[in-house]
Amino acid sequence: MMRDSQATQRRLLDAAAEEFSAYGIAGARVDRIAAAARSNKAQIYHYFGSKDQLFDAVMNEIVAKTASEIPIDVDDLPGFAGRLFDRYEDSPHIARLATWYRLERTLDGAQIEVLADTIEDELERIRKAQVAGTLPARYRPADLLNLVLHLSFLWAFVFPELQGHVRRSSRRHRRQVLTDAVAALLVDDDAVSGD
């Protein structure tokens, strides 16, 4: 019985990830998710409470998995950004879900607790690396983190009108563009200005 319940919840989360990725939160239809998961709307509301809460459950799981599998490496921020890029390439629904989230949930002040904790931890590690002198002190930690996270999405949402011009670029090339960009942000000011 317990096993049935877990299997149903698993199928619902997988079907929900697919539905939300394709249509966003407002556009997602609970009955389509239920049908795809061989379940029904009543079970969704029983297990998750509401469509918004189902979305949050999907995001929570993805963020927790990504954060534990791809921890920040303050000694190698280009590599960290590159690994996030790899994840978005391998699982395109992640970048889409993260974007729907920012478009549709930012205004209501919703927060994903595990993401808030992860960001708090990442900022603290950046701060310590700045004190230790291994990351440039000229950045506010939140600015540097935002730059790195934003650049990891460099190829996730290319305008279709630009896409034709980059279509022949290999994944390896695109990854290099992104990790080089992060590296360029970390170049020592002294080295650049030559003093």
Added chain:
Amino acid sequence: MMRDSQATQRRLLDAAAEEFSAYGIAGARVDRIAAAARSNKAQIYHYFGSKDQLFDAVMNEIVAKTASEIPIDVDDLPGFAGRLFDRYEDSPHIARLATWYRLERTLDGAQIEVLADTIEDELERIRKAQVAGTLPARYRPADLLNLVLHLSFLWAFVFPELQGHVRRSSRRHRRQVLTDAVAALLVDDDAVSGD
């Protein structure tokens, strides 16, 4: 009569920009747009054809206006990115519309002609500046353009969980972070390596 028609189309485009910005393409409701514009659904279909075509008309107008008011300046790409940032700050609906567009229209191969033309022109200018030696030749033009356009959106979609940490940053500060980042991408490799 002509004036009435133009005034109605103007109100429809404005109402549509607001509706699409809030709810996206799938989430937008034509009857809400009609009501907000003191018009009706029949007029929308008469003037624009379909909901998708109405969205395209909104995007076309915004892209054309942005491209003509903020032309690329290959001698000052940080300034160009800064001016795009200013536009997104002053008109937050632009970044939202551009993001819905990429989420909802990328898959069907739709293209906004004026955006395709603008990008073609921008790539050509970058190419020429590379030949002239005023932009680093190490970038493929599309890579550099994507980096600059992507960085101009740096602050448009901060994760809400990170937003709390940057809330006290002034607009001027956030702009500087972004223009500095673009400038860092353009540092001469020779200067960095010191030879």
